[in-house]
Amino acid sequence: MHHPPTETRNPRTTGIDRLDALGVLRLINAEDALVPAAVAAALPVLARAVDAAVDALRADRTVHYVGAGSSGRYAVLDAAELPPTYGLEPGRIRVHLAGGQAALTTAAEGAEDSEPAGRAALADATAGDVVIGLAASGRTPYVAGALTAGRAAGATTVLVSSDPRAPLADLADLHVCVETGPEAITGSTRMKAGTAQKLVLHGFSTAVMVRLGRTWSNLMTDVAAGNRKLTARKTTLLGQASGAGPEACRAALTATGGDLKAALVLLLAGTGPAEAREALAAGGGTVRGALDVLRPAAARRCPGDAAHARPPARPQP
Structure with missing residues (x-):
């Protein structure tokens, strides 16, 4: 019988129970490194999974995260941050957690054993979707059911595991295998394998947002101002991107009705609010695309370098 690497015994940590607190932490940290x-x-x-997801979202399809236990909870956390950070519309990335919402705070270990439940969760998957199954062991039945349903629907299927011989790999078009090896505490996949899944998810979703044009350089252009901190961040982002002072940034936001991308185009290209919006529409909704429409040289220069920014124009009514 095949045993996943995450469930084998780690020879480097067999004496962990004889160490003091600092010693235990150093061993765990060495494994995490x-x-x-x-x-x-x-x-x-x-990267291939990112490309598939970008294509899916551009075609108004859906990206599905599927997982059980810790894996599913990491997926929930990742997806929940995308609307406020990148303005991603609700439902574009959907999370299917074995055991449902109650499993977020209460262990529902038995839920992961139901392959039919995984199939049912993806019953509405369609061709062009992307289904990402998270299973450190590479053998979770709930994830198997979801990948099976996704493949039958014509979706691109992706498995994220820590087992190069994962049984579920045959159900996936892409196997993102992160070989983290045995855990510091045998079988505790919320440790290295869980950290790997979080890094994979953060990298995946951030790369998708960047490729969709929801940043200008390394600055967020679709941030949702749902609180005072994020409202203030809009002014800060405009200043960082354009070199304009706070007063000019606030005036640009007022002129564009709080539209951060339009305000940024206004400041960088020295145009009015209406022209900025028209350029965004013509440029695929991205700041770089809008600047390509207005003046290509502006899009090619180093973003965020105030020394190269045109002096901000007074916002036109």
């Missing part, structure tokens, strides 16, 4: 290199090795396959 192995994760980034393991994730780096999986990036070429992850």
Whole structure:
């Protein structure tokens, strides 16, 4: 019988129960330090998953995260941050957690054993969707059911696991395998394998948002101002991107009705609110595309370099 690497015994930590607190923490930290290199090795396959998701979202399809236990909870956390951070519309990335919402705070270990429940969760998947199954062991039945349903619907299927011999790999078009090896505490996949899944999800979703044009350079252009901190961040982002002072940034936001992308185009290109909006529409809704429409040289220069920014124009009514 095949045993996943995450469930084998770690020879480096067999004496962990004899150490003091600092010693235990150092051992755990040493194991955690192995994760980034393991994730780096999986990036070429992850990049293909990013490309598939970008294509799906551009075509008004859906990206599905599927997981049980810790894996599913990491998926919920990742997806929940995308609307406020990148303005992603609700329902574009859907999370299917074995056991439902109650499993967020209460262990529902038995829920992961139901392959039919996984199939039912993806019953509305369609061709062109992307289904990402998260299973550290690579064998979770709930994820198997979801991948099976996704493939039958014509979706691109992706497995994220820590087992190069994962049984579910045959159900996936892409296997993002992060070989984290045995855990510090045998079988506790919320440790290295869980950290790897979080890094994969953060990298995946951020790369998708960047590729969709929801940033200008490394600045967020679709941030949802749902509180005072995020409202103030809009003014800060405009200043960082354009070199304009706070007063000019606030005036640009007022002129564009709080539309951060339009305000940024206004400041960078020295145009009025209406022209900025028209350029955004013509440029695919991205700041870089809008600047390509208005003046291509502006899009090619180093973003955020105030020394190259045109002096901000007074916002036109």
